[in-house]
Amino acid sequence: MDLSYDEIVGKFEKYIFQTYTRQPIALKKACGALVTDVDGKEYIDCVAGIAVNNVGHCHPAVVDAIKRQAEQLIHVSNLYYTEQQAILAEELVNLTKIDRIFFCNSGTEAVEGALKLARKASGKKEFVAAEHAFHGRTRGALSVTHKEKYRKPFEPLAPAVFVPYNDADAIRRAINGDTAGVILEPIQGEGGVIIPSDDYLKEVREICDETGTLLILDEVQTGFGRTGRWFAREHSGIMADIMTTAKAMGGGFPMGAMLAREDVAANFGRGDHASTFGGNALSCAAAIANIEVIKNEGLVKKSEEMGKYLIRKLKDLDRDYVREIRGKGLMVGMELSIKCEDIVNRARERGVLLNCTSESVLRFVPPLTITKEQLDKAVSVLDEI
Numbered sequence: 001m002d003l004s005y006d007e008i009v010g011k012f013e014k015y016i017f018q019t020y021t022r023q024p025i026a027l028k029k030a031c032g033a034l035v036t037d038v039d040g041k042e043y044i045d046c047v048a049g050i051a052v053n054n055v056g057h058c059h060p061a062v063v064d065a066i067k068r069q070a071e072q073l074i075h076v077s078n079l080y081y082t083e084q085q086a087i088l089a090e091e092l093v094n095l096t097k098i099d100r101i102f103f104c105n106s107g108t109e110a111v112e113g114a115l116k117l118a119r120k121a122s123g124k125k126e127f128v129a130a131e132h133a134f135h136g137r138t139r140g141a142l143s144v145t146h147k148e149k150y151r152k153p154f155e156p157l158a159p160a161v162f163v164p165y166n167d168a169d170a171i172r173r174a175i176n177g178d179t180a181g182v183i184l185e186p187i188q189g190e191g192g193v194i195i196p197s198d199d200y201l202k203e204v205r206e207i208c209d210e211t212g213t214l215l216i217l218d219e220v221q222t223g224f225g226r227t228g229r230w231f232a233r234e235h236s237g238i239m240a241d242i243m244t245t246a247k248a249m250g251g252g253f254p255m256g257a258m259l260a261r262e263d264v265a266a267n268f269g270r271g272d273h274a275s276t277f278g279g280n281a282l283s284c285a286a287a288i289a290n291i292e293v294i295k296n297e298g299l300v301k302k303s304e305e306m307g308k309y310l311i312r313k314l315k316d317l318d319r320d321y322v323r324e325i326r327g328k329g330l331m332v333g334m335e336l337s338i339k340c341e342d343i344v345n346r347a348r349e350r351g352v353l354l355n356c357t358s359e360s361v362l363r364f365v366p367p368l369t370i371t372k373e374q375l376d377k378a379v380s381v382l383d384e385i
């Protein structure tokens with residue numbers, strides 16, 4: 001299996017849905033914060049599978065756990081119990097302080113579960129979501145995703161109202177007798193790394209308590225140390241009634257979860273929700289090892305420190321087309337007054353992978369294990385171009 005770049009791209013063009021705009025490189029292997037393409041060229045990865053590879057690519061502890069588990073038990077149905085799911089569930093409840101967990105395989109699936117649970121628990125149908133929110137591509141998650149281009153062809157979707165992000169009063173006004181829940185990202189990712197004011201989530205929590213509305217926090221992108229906390233809700237000290245997470249959960253292995261407070265979770269009884277692969281032994285083994293690494297290597301703290309370092313370095317660039325640099329931990333956005341596509345291309349040619357979101361925001365979500373030297377190199381490449 002040693003296809004050339006052209007052979008690989010040829011097969012993609014011939015056989016695969018053309019739903020992604022892909023960068024013109026084919027990646028072959030990776031280690032830590034470095035990825036290597038089929039021609040042997042190395043890149044510093046400031047994308048990390050979009051906030052997935054928090055512990056770095058192919059972390060030896062995760063690789064080892066996957067290998068060992070694969071030799072023993074890969075998958076059995078949720079018709080049976082497994083040790084791995086039990087251990088991971090306890091670990092996650094300890095980390096998130098939420099009572100109960102439902103395992104799935106992706107972010108959008110976690111959000112689907114959260115929306116279904118909120119509907120069943122409340123007996124109501126409508127959701128309040130934020131402008132520029134991104135919650136996934138399946139039908140329920142898409143209903144609370146804001147972007148017109150993603151939604152339009154699939155309407156009618158489930159009922160949702162969108163209010164400006166970072167405006168708690170707008171949420172108060174939007175809640176009515178049909179509201180099943182409010183769903184928010186604690187920091188908006190796809191929307192352009194939008195960080196709300198310190199009090200926003202606290203005020204939303206109060207409004208939800210006053211009105212008896214369920215609050216769903218979507219931590220699919222912000223989880224597992226990404227923002228300098230285990231979960232971004234910790235910045236505001238509030239709890240969600242229902243929470244979703246996925247991306248960085250399995251150390252690169254597909255994994256997701258929906259969690260809920262005990263009395264909310266109680267609304268899902270036997271047969272109310274299911275997932276064939278959800279929480280299978282292999283994905284749970286990967287997630288257990290991933291959490292171990294985050295703890296053992298102090299990556300939550302490191303994320304906070306390196307995030308500050310990166311923001312300082314980016315601010316030092318001091319270019320007039322930079323509108324704002326913002327972030328928490330290693331979730332950093334650099335908003336430009338120009339489109340960033342060209343910068344992404346030129347950085348890649350010079351060996352740095354960057355992501356552009358909302359057209360003009362360069363998003364930095366590197367592995368939390370990235371070194372200062374690697375960040376320095378990435379910033380100096382930006383400086384050059």
Ligand SMILES: *Cc1c(COP(=O)(O)O)cnc(C)c1O
Binds near residue numbers: 108219
């Ligand atoms: C990526 C993302 C999702 C969707 O996750 P998938 O695994 O791609 O389905 C949902 N919510 C947020 C906040 C995300 O960043």
